[in-house]
Amino acid sequence: MTGQDGSYLAESLLSQGWAVHGLARHAPAHPHINEGETLVEGVQYHVGDLSRPDEVGSILKSVQPDLVFNLGGISSVYQSWQQPYETALVSGASVVSMLEATWQLQQESGKEIRFLQASSAELFGEAKSTPQNEMTPISPVSPYGAAKAFAHHAVSVYRGRGMFAASAILYNHESLRRPAKFVTRKITAGAAAIAAGKLDKLSLGNLSAVRDWGWAPDFVDAMERILNAPEAMDFVVATGVSHSVQDFVEAAFAAVGIEDWRAVVEVDDSLARPSDAAEMRGDITKISSELGWQPSMDFESLVAAMVRNDQSLLQDDQAPQF
CATH class of the missing domain: 3.90.25.10 (UDP-galactose 4-epimerase, domain 1)
Structure with missing residues (x-):
């Protein structure tokens, strides 16, 4: 929640009257500007580690959420080459544990809990065509892309189970809060x-x-629209340029x-x-026509x-x- 997308999302949800709970890797007291950490007043922060399923599951159970946005993980493709196992664990396997914890919580409470996974254009690493859309074959070329592909498939599995689980296939997006390592x-x-x-x-x-670069606050708006859609689906989020x-x-x-x-x-x-x-380069025909989303910058x-x-x-x- 202290990251680029998480902080913009928190601000947006708070402005709509939501109670917002966010996961942080350490006690959020002194944000590191150049590491992309931003604290948002009004967020209830929980210290936790995505690689520890019991820890994350316990937090979910205590919060009893209506909506779950998973934006966490190893966020750098370069870093994933240095830490391939950690990337597989944090950006791949942890998503399955979070989906399962959300599913179990939904079964216990009897209320729908909607889940959104921040997926990635790196799914399409060896894309044979440009632009890419929701039907483009998945063919990653990095540990980051492979971990995201596993998580993406897991979302589809839980959607088939009857859960509102959707993926936002995010292309590169930047902002004033982008960490200096990028x-x-x-x-x-x-x-x-x-x-x-x-x-x-x-x-x-x-x-x-060559990449498709967009504005992070626009992409946060897209993720909210995807989670509020009538039906759980996957959407490419990009600019098309x-x-x-x-x-x-x-x-x-x-x-x-x-x-x-x-x-x-x-x-x-x-x-x-x-x-x-x-x-x-992403094809945004689906999200534009079905959810009315367009990039602003x-x-x-x-x-x-x-x-x-x-x-x-x-x-x-x-x-x-x-």
């Missing part, structure tokens, strides 16, 4: 630091990777007035992933907003370290 935040913070004379060079990996990492770099440096970004950016092959997905505006935020943090001496 390449997008590294780019915007780096551009701000170079423009301010605080950094000489920015080292990046694969600049040719793709850009390369190089495009992201160009937009970030343009936002700080640096045209010749090549003079201050170097490519370090050691930062590249062992295997990377092909072009990721374009690519250039998104990047510029992140850069301005990093410039502000730099002035307040809260910028991430390189």
Whole structure:
């Protein structure tokens, strides 16, 4: 709940009058800005570990929820290559334990409990066609994608059991709360630091990777719509427009007035992933037609907003370290 999506979701639900309970990995007292941790006043936080089924199940039982959003897990594809087993456990197996705990709670209480899984476009790693939609074959190319694929299938299994279980197949999405370990935040913070004379060079990996980048608050709105839909289904959540990492770099440096970004950016092959997905671009026909959802922010505006935020943090001496 302290993460990028969790904090925006908490703010939205609280504004609608919901009582909001959130899971945190440690006692939420001092949020770490550059680790993407944000505390939201009004949330009742519970300290717990997704890899411990009894712990999570106990929290669910004490809360007696109406809606369950699972946004947790290892959130970095790069990190999943460093910690493949932990990724399988936290982003895959833990989802099954949470689904089962929710199902058992629903059976005991006799009331419907709706469950939403934050799935990922990394399911489609070896996609043979672009854009991808809900019928695109699942073919992950990373431990992260494989864990998400297992969880995605588990949601379908519990839906077949009679539970309202849905997946939001999320494409890349960014915001001012994106942790510094992500390449997008590294780019915007780096551009701000170079423009301010605080950094000489920015080292990046694969600049040719192509992704569909959206605005995190828009994606939170999509997840709420999916959980409030008449029927439990899976939906692709994206913008339908793709850009390369190089495009992201160009937009970030343009936002700080640096045209010749090549003079201050170097490519370090050691930062590249062992295997990377092909072009990721989502087809949002289904969610647009059935739930009326559309993204509100374009690519250039998104990047510029992140850069301005990093410039502000730099002035307040809260910028991430390189």
